[in-house]
Amino acid sequence: xxxxxxxxxxxxxxxxxxxxxxxxxxxxxxxxxxxxxxxxxxxxxxxxxxxxxxxxxxxxxxxxxxxxxxxxxxxxxxxxxxxxxxxxxxxxxxxxxxxxxxxxxxxxxxxxxxxxxxxxxxxxxxxxxxxxxxxxxxxxxxxxxxxxxxxxxxxxxxxxxxxxxxxxxxxxxxxxxxxxxxxxxxxxxxxxxxx
Ligand SMILES: [Zn+2]
Numbered sequence: 001x002x003x004x005x006x007x008x009x010x011x012x013x014x015x016x017x018x019x020x021x022x023x024x025x026x027x028x029x030x031x032x033x034x035x036x037x038x039x040x041x042x043x044x045x046x047x048x049x050x051x052x053x054x055x056x057x058x059x060x061x062x063x064x065x066x067x068x069x070x071x072x073x074x075x076x077x078x079x080x081x082x083x084x085x086x087x088x089x090x091x092x093x094x095x096x097x098x099x100x101x102x103x104x105x106x107x108x109x110x111x112x113x114x115x116x117x118x119x120x121x122x123x124x125x126x127x128x129x130x131x132x133x134x135x136x137x138x139x140x141x142x143x144x145x146x147x148x149x150x151x152x153x154x155x156x157x158x159x160x161x162x163x164x165x166x167x168x169x170x171x172x173x174x175x176x177x178x179x180x181x182x183x184x185x186x187x188x189x190x191x192x193x194x195x
């Protein structure tokens with residue numbers, strides 16, 4: 001077990017995270033509470049790690065002239081996620097868990113649409129073609145543990161599970177068994193992995 005521990009405060013911010021408040025946020029619908037955790041991967045430019053472009057994107061300050069991919073795909077995009085777990089396991093938080101971040105897009109969790117309304121998004125810095133780092137699983141386990149302790153979380157899903165055909169992340173290198181073990185959760189939290 002990792003000695004790492006996080007706790008979520010009443011305002012939905014995690015102590016131990018680097019806080020970078022994103023403007024891409026809105027209130028959850030009345031009565032909506034987080035019951036789902038959505039796992040993603042992201043790297044910017046794709047396949048390159050570090051450099052700060054993910055944070056810049058979520059803070060609407062990415063220089064889209066700095067790379068052809070940014071210019072072609074990210075100009076004018078307004079997105080966010082609650083969390084990013086960097087390659088070294090560092091945790092960044094962009095949106096309070098009590099609020100709605102813009103990470104899932106068009107999505108459906110067993111027929112319930114608009115997953116952003118009722119989910120918390122966790123981005124692992126990575127790609128579909130490379131394994132994730134030990135430090136990322138350790139941080140993910142600690143974070144998920146803190147979220148389950150604070151909110152009535154019922155399930156974890158990959159972005160590809162709730163937006164099949166449109167999204168492929170977190171990809172085949174994301175080790176769900178390892179994530180489950182790191183978070184110390186039983187099979188019912190993984191309806192797509194343990195149907
Ligand atoms: Zn995603």
